[in-house]
Each structure stands twice: as structure tokens, then as C-alpha cells.
Amino acid sequence: MFRYVAFRVAQGLFLVVAITFAVFFILRISEGDPARIAAPMAANPDVINTYKREFGTDRPILSQLTTFLSGIPHGDFGTSFRYLQPVTSLIKERFPATLELALLALLLSVSLSVSLGVLSARRPGSIVDWISGTLAMFGQSAPSFWVGLLLVAFIAVRLGILPAGGNESPLSLVLPTLTVAVGLLPTELRVLRASMREVLGQDYIRAARAFGLPEWRINFVYALRNAVLPMMTLVGLDMGYLLGGVIVAEGVFNYNGIGQLALLALNSRDYPLIQGITVLTSSAFIGLNIITDLLYSVVDPRVRIAQAAA
């Protein structure tokens, strides 16, 4: 077990380091000049050079790299070109909002797919099965930004029931959460339905029936406990996908989180901010991934054995 934990942590560190270098070099192949964008229109070369000196983009790449790398251990990702504030504090301000949206969407999609998955696995070909199949097909074929826009157009603007965006009230979380969840639902639902079908065919389920246990107890307790693992693995692996969905939803709903910050940084070629966001959020999600992975082995002895063998 200890070997497995060490292996996973080492793997995670390798990924973080690789992503750090990758994002640094990607940003240096740049054609656009952040100094030129920050400077007033048609500024003379001197002004632009002053900006360059201030941003540090006039220095050779290697010295920029060492500055960047030596700051990371102190949590220093430089100063944003656009906001003129430390990158770390900008991210810290917005990270909770992003995490909140991500977790709510995960919660909603998992509870929906568990209830729909169990009901449709129980009666293949029934109406519930058909509805959940159609929902899954819709969720994986409709781009989530479009789903979000439809929700804004019809529920927020036409009906005026819910706010169209922002972070003001808890109600403004409803539509973004729904949007992200619709994107997550299809895979979770498919995986859960398939494993549920498999478990329901096993002898111990028949035995439970023979004992006369109530049907809901057989489905939601006896079968679900064993069927839920593949879906949880998927959820753990899909953290990056979840993050992508959240970023898109933040763009659609003007939700003040990391994703919107990244999209604004894109337009102003705010390198330090993009570097910081990429490195910090991918580390956070790689870390979450490792934690969920290790939690399974606590929950399910079968995983522990498989890991010891690996």
C-alpha cells in the first residue's frame, strides 16, 4: 500500500513538473507582444520598451525561466500584466467559486446518474430507460456552452425565474450547475447502467430476492454498492473534463471564477496569470485525482488487492 501511495505521488509530481515546463515554453513561442497590448495604441517604441522591462519580457528566455521556477516554491507566480496584482492572490480570490461550481455539478450529475442508472438497469427497454438513454445522447451531442445559452435565453430571460449569471446569490448557481452537470451526466450514466446490469445478474442478488428483501433495498443497497465503483473511478479520472466544463460555464454565465479569469488573461496575453492558473489548477486537480484514487482503496478491498499487485 505504501509503495502504491509513493508511486502515485511521484507520478503526480512528474505531471505537475511536465505541465509547468510545457506551459512556460508554449507561452514563449508567442507572436503577440503583451507589452504592445498593455501600452496605449500607437505608443512609441520607448514606451513599449518600458513595459517590456517592467514585464521582464526583454530578458533572455532562460533567465525568465529561472525567475519563474524559483518563485514557485514560495507560491510566487509573478505579477499579472493586466491586473498588476500578484497572480497567486488573484487565483486565491476566485478558486473557491470555481471549486463550488465544480463540486455542485459533480454532486448533481452523480445523484442524477445513480437514480436514473439504477432505475433503467432494472428494466431495460422501459420508459425510464428510454428517457435516460435519450438524455445521455443529448448530453454528449449538445455542446455545453450551447445548453447554457439556451438556459439563459429561455429560463433566465424569457421566464425570468433565475438570474442569467454573476455570483450574487445562491440562485445564480442553479443554471451554471445544470449546464456543467448535463455535460458530465452521459458517461457516468452509461458506465453505471452497464455495471448495474452486470451486478443485478449475479447470484447474491438472486439470493437476496429469494430471502424476500424489498426490491428498493436490493437495488439501492446491495447492488448499487458494488456497481458504483467503475463510475467513481471515472469521476476521479474525469477531473480535467469537469474543469473544462466549469471553465466553459463560467464563460457563458460571467461567473467570477478561475475560468473567466483565464479567458480574460487569454485576451490580454497575460503570461504570468495564464502560467499561474494552469500550473495551480492542474496541480489541484491532479492532487484531487490522487486523493479520490486512494480513497477507493479504503472503501473497497478489491481495489486494494489490485493496487498491491500493480
Place this chain on the structure above:
Amino acid sequence: MRRFRNRISKSLIIGSGLLAIPVLTAIFAPVISPHSPTYLDLTQILEAPGAPGHILGTDSIGRDLLSRIIFGSQISLLVAGLGMLGALVIGVAVGSLAAFTGRFGDLVVMRFVDVQLAFPYILLAIAITSAVRPTVGLVIGLLVLAGWAGFARVVRSAALQEISRDYVKAATLLGASRTRIAWKYVFPNLLPPIMVLAAMLMAAMVLIEATLAFLGMGVPPPAPSWGTIILDARNYLGSAWWLTVLPGLGILLTAVALNLIADGLQTLFGTRIERDAVG
């Protein structure tokens, strides 16, 4: 081929039929389009569907929506198709490289795949697009980045499974070379999963292209893609909802068709590939 005949499912037939709609639209765009997709008529802006001369209405600078959706199918399908092909070629090459080069090669190659898969895709796209000016080529490159690693992973595990079969052992004992085994024996057996994955990936690519376009990382104007039409309409969402809804239906139709085909191919070949392998 007889063994496949009774496994042709409804989803394969319906999916292929539905896919014909966007594909034919893209091919015959110049013939069926009522107007030029870039012609502006500033006297007729934000017309609702059903307006005279503009069946689906016009956008905020008076361009005909139907013509833009029709021509948008060209860009959307072409870019997504090339992205899918690029991801397929690289994915198959990298996956088989990992499977055939033994433990060390596998270890090295798969670490690149790991890094790609751990890198939150949208953030990677943002980093790249903020460095390089968006062009059609760049968008295709971004789509390749979105797909190759998942593809490589599936091809690798399918190839490893084939290699462990007895017939490969028998061929090795008979003295067949590694290249011969790879090409003549293993590769044909990889075709079914590759085809299924290609269909799934193509659906994902259409969505990703639209998403990138909506986030401002798409094919540069004035060429319309379904995603950029929706982006252009963003400020008129409350008043002119059709500008958002209708191009989205094009995306939805194409993706549903491709996903149905992917499902149908799974039934046809009896393969089972999880969808999280893509996108």
C-alpha cells in the same frame, strides 16, 4: 461480411441517414445557399425567421442566417474532420509504437500520453492561443491535441491484447518478422476499435471546435463556423434567440448522427469502448 449482416442495428442506419444531411449540405453549399454567407444587408438586421427573402432571418449585421449555417457546415465539418484524422494518425502511430517497442519504449511513450491527458485541455488551448495567432491550421492543431492521447491509449491496449493472443505466438514461432506480425496480423484486428473511436472522436471534435470558437479561439472571421455564428449572436441572446438556437441544432444533429454511428459500429463489431477515451 455475412457475419455482420444481422448485426446492423437501427442506430447505424439512422445515424448514417442523419449524417447525410450535414455532409450533403456542406458539399452542395454553393448550390443550395440562398445568399452569400458574408453579404451584409444593413437595411434588414435581426429579422426573425420567416422574413421575406430570409427564411431563417438575419443576424445583427444583416447576413442571412440560413446561408451562414449552410456554409458553416463546410468549415465545421472540414476542421473537425481534419482534426479527427490528425488525431487518428498520431494516436494509431503512438499507440502501436508503445505496444510494439517493448517495455522501455512503452514507458517513455505513455508518459507523454499521461502528461497530455493530465493537462486540462481548455487551459492548454488558452495558453497556446494566447501565444499563437488563431488560424484554421491552429484550430485543427488544437483539435488534434484534444484527441490523440486518448486514441493512443485505446490503440495501445487493444494492440497489447492482440499481441498476447496465441496466433501471434504461433506466427512468431513460425519465424514471422515483427513488422509482418504488426501489419498482417495485429493491425487488421485493430480496425474495428479504430473505426468506433473515429466516429466517437469526430462527434467530440465537432463539439470542441464549436466550443473553442465560442470562447474566442476558433476559425478567424469572416468565414462562418457553427460556433462563431453563435458567438456573434451572443449579445442578442435575449432578443434574437434563433441566432443561437438554430446553428446549435446543426451541431446537435451532426453529433447525434456520429454518436449513433459509433453505437451502431460497437454492435456491429461487438467491441466495447468507453466513451471517456475521447475528449
